[in-house]
Amino acid sequence: MNAQWHPSGDLITRYAAGRLDSVQVMSVESHIARCPRCRTAVPYDEGWLESSWDGIADVVDAPRTRPLARMLRGAGVPEHVATFLAATPALVRSWVVAVVAVLSFAVAAAHLAAPDPSRPLDALVPFLAVAPVLPLAGIALAYGPRVDPVHEVQAATPMAGARTLLLRALAVLVVAIALTGVATPLLPGPPGLAAAWLTPSLALSAGTLALSTRFSPLASAAALAAAWLAAVTAGGVLGPDALPLFSPAAQAAYGMAALASTLLVHLRRARLDRGEFRWKSMA
Known part of the structure; x- marks a missing residue:
């Protein structure tokens, strides 16, 4: 069909009723376009046309909700925060799989190590x-122009900076703590020793x-x-009976360090975003 030819009224009626074959439909649509x-x-x-366009707009404009976002919303997290967290670079499937793989190897190594009753922590x-370092990898990949491909877009939103x-x-x-906690009961030895990673x-x-x-x-x-x-490597060599970095005194020190660092973050939270760009300018 060409621009000089016009479909008959009967052809248009059958087209609107859906009674044409695929070749005729393409021909008519090519002409009426x-x-x-x-x-x-x-x-x-x-009314049908308006509802149809609304349905198309809902499908095209509304992105598919990620499973993580649906889970967070089910836990009571506001929708905008859940959607925002689901886009965290560190929480992609590859990072979670990597954490699970590392934990699996660590648990297997603990079971394969020869147990020594005088040094229960060795295994x-x-x-x-x-x-303890698994969350650090995720935090390192959570924010900043070096790791987030949409950082420049996100930086212009009200969620930017310290809150992000x-x-x-x-x-x-x-x-990370949830995954590590699931792996802890699988370790040999008393549960208290196996949970020494938490603080x-x-x-x-x-x-x-x-x-x-x-810094970044x-x-x-x-x-x-x-x-x-x-420090763990040195502690494993120097400790006579148990690794000193996991003793009760060390655990108390970790708790105090965590509280002091949290207080420092609260006091200096406005500088969290600046640290990334200060480090970037120095690089």
Whole structure:
């Protein structure tokens, strides 16, 4: 069909009723797309047309809700916050799978290690060394132009800055602790010893946020993770009966460090966003 040919009234009626084959439909639609006169000749119901466009707009304009966002909304989190947290770079499937894989290897290593009754923590060293730094990897990937592909767009919203980093860091911390908590009962030895990772994890996470008021979250997390792993390695060599970094006194110190870092983050929260750009300008 061409622009000089116009479909007959009967053809348009059958087209509107859906009684044409696919070739005829494509021909008629190709013509009426260029012919205003024939477009007006096609009968339609205004109410049906309006509802149809509304339905199309709902499907096209409304993005598909992510499973994480649906779960957060079910837990009572406001819709806009749930949608925002579901877009956290660190909470993508690959990061969660990586955390599960690392925990699985650590649990397997703990079971394969030869137990020594005089040093009950030795078999748990791989798990206790790795578990506290898992949230740090997520926090490092939670915010900033280096890790978030839509950071520039997000930075122009009211959620930008300290609120973004704190919300995403909290979400990452909860996910990492939940996954690690599930793995803890699978470890050999008393539950109290297996749970010795919790306070170091909280202290390191709070310390990362505190350092992020001066440096980028990525640099802060990397520095604390390296320091922690070096300390665990040294503690494993120097401790005569048990790793000193997991003693009751050390646990109390971690708790106080976590509280002090949290207070520092609260006092310096306005500088959380600046730390990323200060570090970027120095790089």
